Amino acid sequence: MEMLFCADEIAGRIAQLGREISDEYTGKPVTLIALMNGALPFAADLMRAIDLPIRIDTLSVASYRNCRSSGELDFRSTLKLSPAGRHILIADEVLDTGVTLKCVVEYFRNCGAASVRTAVMIEKQLERPDGLAHADWTGFTIPDRYLVGYGLDADEEYRNLPYIAALN
Secondary structure, rough: OOOEEEEHHHHHHHEEEEEEEHHHOOOOOOEEEEEEOHHHOOOOOHHHOOOOOEEEEEEEEEEEEEOOOEEEEEOOOOOOOOOOOOEEEEEEEEEEOHHHHHHHHHHHHHHOOOEEEEEEEEEOOOOOOOOOOOOOEEEEEEOOOOOEEEOEEEEEEEOOOEEEEEEO
């Protein structure tokens, strides 16, 4: 395992994202949707860094099985809050193929959200012909590597690491 971003680097970047997001949404009610399970640490830290009234909800979706993208999106839960008329900010831990985020963004648009934006902790540098090309806010951009820690997992392990590392 190779550590890429330590806890202090992550905290500093999230504080900066929180300021940028707060400036963007000034005067607008924001609903932060954390994509479970991986975005939990990122969303928890990000919501505390956003200096606005904010509503929180979660959505469980999955496209990975056995450390590989299946190419299919599985909605495993429903929202508690209706997205209709809300300014939705989707938090996810990584923008990889972009298929998951693209489907989730389309889902919220089809539900009548006032706006839909995305924030990811990691955006991998790769082409995404079938997915969302880029997030609206990105913590760190890296080459395509398999990552663990800070919510990222390998078959549900390593999510609790306070740093982000690449598996060798």
